[in-house]
Amino acid sequence: MGSIWERDVLQKELPALQEDKQCDVAVVGAGMAGLLAAFYLQQAGLKVIVLEADKVARGQTAGTTAKITAQHGKFYANLEKTLGPRAAATYAQANLWAISQYQTLIEQRHIDCGFSRRTAYLYTRGTDLEPLERELAAARRAGINAQIAHPQELPFAIGGALAFPNQAQFHPLRFLQALCATLEIYEHSPVTVEGTHVLRTPGGRVRAGQVIFTCHFPFVNYPGLFFARMHVQRSYVLALSGAPALQGMYLDEQEDGLSLRSAGDYLLLGGCGHRTGEMGPANGYAPLRAAAKALYPQAREVAAWAAQDGIPADGLPYIGRYSPRKSDWFVACGFKKWGMSTSMVAASILSDLILERENPWAWLFDPHRLHLRAGAKNLVKDGGKSVRYLFSGAFPRASCTPRQVQPGAAGIVRARGGHYGLYRDEAGRAHYVSIRCPHLGCHLQWNGQDKSWDCPCHGSRFDIDGKLINNPAQQGLLAWQEDS
Ligand SMILES: Cc1cc2nc3c(=O)[nH]c(=O)nc-3n(C[C@H](O)[C@H](O)[C@H](O)COP(=O)(O)OP(=O)(O)OC[C@H]3O[C@@H](n4cnc5c(N)ncnc54)[C@H](O)[C@@H]3O)c2cc1C
Ligand code: FES
Known part of the structure; x- marks a missing residue:
């Protein structure tokens, strides 16, 4: 089942790597994060090669709902509490900058990708507005022009919403299609690592001065140890035709609630997510379809898809050097389902690191930070789960004949x-x-x-x-x- 973005964009096949090559920077993985980083580094004059295991932008980026926003759920109050006001303000600045940067790039290059500025709403279906008011206060202290609002366009009653005006939405694959035209990319070229500066694909090697891993979940386990501090969550999306269009972009403040936005003639309804590999009765397409039927009985489902994203233990993406032991390796991952704005943030941080420029946000996203206060609880919970699944992998039991x-x-x-x-x-x-x-x-x-x-x-x-x-x-x- 493909997303509406995939159906809409017919990408021509790109060649696989078939000879040995050299470059300044090799980018492993052609999703939003890799392609943006590659683009800005190439603009800065470096020779960049992008290696993609499958097809360009057909990883998790193809399954996004493509809201470009600094509103990442109920987030700022907690970030301020655990890491302080400077961290919350830095996160806000970086993501607000990312929205403007998309707009600049899209206007400069005349990219026809349906980019439009919208208000993002974090709504509550309850009557207690206190959690949203706390989030409002933290968001304002972080520099976001937020307010409490009572939008009327949803097909269910809400108690209120936290509005972030001037956020955006777009068609991610039309955007990337335009970017790709300028890049040297090899599809069907899965990378394995032969040495710090040598990447191997079935058809040839790339020798690179620096390597960026934007392959969604980093596959080199040591060094880096990303497996110890990130798990993955899967989520579902339906595209409906015949549902009234929405002006705003919506997300429930509850993690198990619904996400809504319009995309052209369609309404995108998302939710019913779960940790990958841990599906329960409230997860998946069936409960989402039931919600769609109840909310939009007149609508017709035109597409259904699922995608997944890395969830970092402390809630902050990992963007920066792969490991202190690998100064020429870089990574961007753990976007916790907000990888549109944070891929742009990643492109800025990684370009600045590689070009040896100052970056005002790099400290916050440094993959080797030790934010114990923010991540300790999740590290223990995730670690416990992994140990349990490792044990059952080592000693499996038959469930039937x-x-x-x-x-x-x-x-x-x-x-x-x-x-x-x-x-x-x-x-x-x-x-x-x-x-x-x-x-x-x-x-x-x-x-x-x-x-x-x-x-x-x-x-x-x-x-x-x-x-x-x-x-x-x-x-x-x-x-x-x-x-x-
Ligand atoms: C249901 C859902 C809705 C979402 N909605 C939003 C939203 O509204 N707004 C938002 O900001 N974010 C959203 N996100 C998050 C966002 O879509 C992701 O964070 C983002 O697309 C991740 O991009 P990426 O480049 O890291 O990964 P990908 O797009 O998966 O790209 C990684 C690429 O690496 C390639 N690769 C892997 N291994 C190798 C290898 N060994 N060699 C070469 N290539 C390799 C893969 O094939 C893939 O193409 C959503 C996520 C989900 C799950
Ligand atoms: S993905 Fe890590 S053990 Fe399966």
Whole structure:
């Protein structure tokens, strides 16, 4: 199931790398973060090569709802409390700058991508406005011109909303299509690391002075240790036609609430998310469809898709040097579902680091900060979960026998002297896969919505025949098929 952005943009195939090359900067991963960083570095006169494992902008960027905003949920009050007013003001400044920077770039290059300034609303369906008022006060102290508002255009009653005026929305793939025309990019060129300055792809190597990892979840585990301080959450989006257009962009202050924005003739309704690999009855397409039906009974679903993003332990993206031990490696990840504005922030920070310029925001996003106060609780919680999934990956148990797995269903079964995941397709054919994640060994979980095997530790995903869909794993699963 593709997003409306993907359907709308027909990108021509770009070549895979087929020879050895040299450059100043190699960028691994052609999503929003990688392409923006590549663009600004190339503008500064460096020779930049972008290597993409699959196709340009067909990773998580293709599944975004593409609000460009400094309003990232209920965030500023907590950031101010844990890291202080300077941190909150820096975060606000960086993200407000990012919105203006998109506008400047889009106007300068005449990019037809539906960019429009909108008000972002964080709404509550309850009557207690106190949490929003606290957030309002912190946002104002951080320099955001916010206010409490009572917009009337939603199809359900709200108690009020925190409004951030002058935010924006756009069509992310039309924007990136224009940017790509100026860059040297190789598709279908998955990277493995051969040395600090040498990247290997199946068709050739790239020797680079500096390397930027914008591959969503960094796949080099040591150094960096991103696996120890970031998990992944998955979320769902429906595009509806025949629903009244919205002027504003909306997000529930509750984490399990709905996100809404208009996109051309469509209304985008998002939500029902969960940690990748941990799906419950309130998650996925079914509850989102039920909400859509209740709110917009006259509307028709034209597209449905899911995407996922890295959630850093302390709530701040990791942007900067990959590790103190690798001064020529850089990273941008952990955008916690706000990677439109923060990819632009990342492009600014990474360009400035590489070009040895001062950057006013780099200190806050430094991947090697130690914000214990902000992240300790989540580190302990995530660490506990990873240990549990690692343990169950090492000592799996069968949930059923192969015969008990019905067409369209999956289970963990004993086969060939071990434990395997089995999905039976509608024709009755059995698709077996190993259920230990090749990244670090966690126990994969069946995702019946997207028919994939998903890792709850760091979000790697595999199709029914073990083919890698999402990293940080770098290889597929052992797999075979059997007739019934
Ligand atoms: C449902 C949903 C809605 C969202 N809505 C919003 C929103 O409204 N506003 C907002 O600001 N943010 C939003 N986000 C977040 C935003 O979409 C992401 O943060 C952003 O798209 C991430 O971009 P990226 O470049 O890091 O990752 P990606 O777009 O995934 O790009 C990474 C690329 O790296 C490639 N890659 C991986 N491994 C390798 C390798 N070994 N070699 C070469 N290439 C590799 C992948 O193929 C991929 O193309 C949303 C997220 C979700 C899940
Ligand atoms: S993604 Fe890290 S163990 Fe699976």
